[in-house]
Amino acid sequence: MDQQYKSFFETLGLPEVHVHHPLNHFDFTRSGRVILVVGPMGSGKTGFAAQIWRDSQVALAKDASVVGMTGTGDGADLRRVFFVRSRLDTRRFTQYPADALAYRGGYERLGENIAGIDSSFELEQLVHDHPEVGTWIIDEASFYDERIAYVIRHLAASRGLVFVIPTLILNFRNIIFNTTASLLLEVTNDVFPLTAYCEHSTCLADSNFTYRYYLVDGEECPALFFDPLIIVGGDTRHDDGKEPNYATRCRTHHLLPGKDYTYLVLKPLGEEAARGDLGVLQEELRCLSREPHRSRLAISLRDEFPGTGEQDHLGRNALNVPCLAERALVYLFAEQNLLSEAQLQSLVRELHLDRDFLLGRLVDNRRPVVFKES
Secondary structure (H helix, E strand, O other), X not given: OOHHHHHHHHHOOOOOOOOOOOOOOOOOOOOOOEEEEEOOOOOOHHHHHHHHHHHHHHHHOOOHXXXXXXXXXXXXXXXXXXXXXXXXXXXXXXOXXXXXXXXOOEEEEOOOOEEEEOOXXXXXXXXXXXXXXXXXXXXXXXXXXOHHHHHHHHHHHHHOOEEEEEEOOEOOOOOEOOHHHHHHHHHOOEEEEOOEEOOOOOOOOEEOEEEEEEEEOOEEEEOOOOOOOOOXXXXXXXXXXXXXXXXXXXXXXXXXXXXHHHHHHHHHHHHHHXXXXXHHHHHHHHHHHXXXXXXXXXXXXHHHOOOOOHHHHHHHHHHHOOOHHHHHHHHHHHHOOOOOHHHXXXXXXXXXXXXXXXXXXXXXXXXXXXXXXX
């Protein structure tokens, strides 16, 4: 608690109260920082970034003399803010203008101070092209190559620039999102953790986890552990079963079925395929595609969720999600690197899998493949 605020309330003659630290405006006088803004989907990370933009507009209206406090010494001004988004994210907020910094509570128009990039090299070029900008907001930086963490650290140290990074650190599996997320934790100076109410209808607990689920015939079906790591989008409701929905959930109400199956069955089958034996994997994928209730996944889910309560019912619902075989292939090929492209092509052809679905997910996970005609 800040003593000056406690003293202020005491002078008013009010009874003793618990005075929390004030919610400050962004400090544009501190250079050379890397700031992580972390929390589950829906916790307000991009809204936090929008508030920095609004603060910058107030700070830019100050007298020119304040440049001595906000300048970096080489022409950049920390009050000048630029928002960077991933080009992978173009499916989000399509109802807003192209220059909008959009978040769940609204949007801000940034004009020329917003751009999309695909890699750390494009970030370097963007910073080079805008030498006057002192504060860079890199949305969902975990989506980029690992090199971006060191680019950010170098620019913060060498030029005194400030980087604000609203990003997921934990993925829907409740583990570090990827190597990039881990490296960002290493180079950061400050972390602002955000939480939200658990979005389960009966819960008011604090939530720290991102829950991914699908709606199939109106029923909630949790994403399986081997669901593709990156699926772009998620800010609108989807009812078709192929596109995910997201919610913030507490530990009690966060379901993640299929973890045992992934490590005890699916990944070992992928390892056998990597050694040249594709047969058993192909049979399991055939079951997942055509007769999921006869698959080894179905057996595993019945063992994992044997009861009659809500959680067990929802856990078994995961078997109803469409394109289970395609999701398993994305996991083995794009994430685990256990299948060759030739094996992927063969399995897709032999099992008549959904090529459009596969291509979309492989593009999301930066492993695009051109599927050959049968």
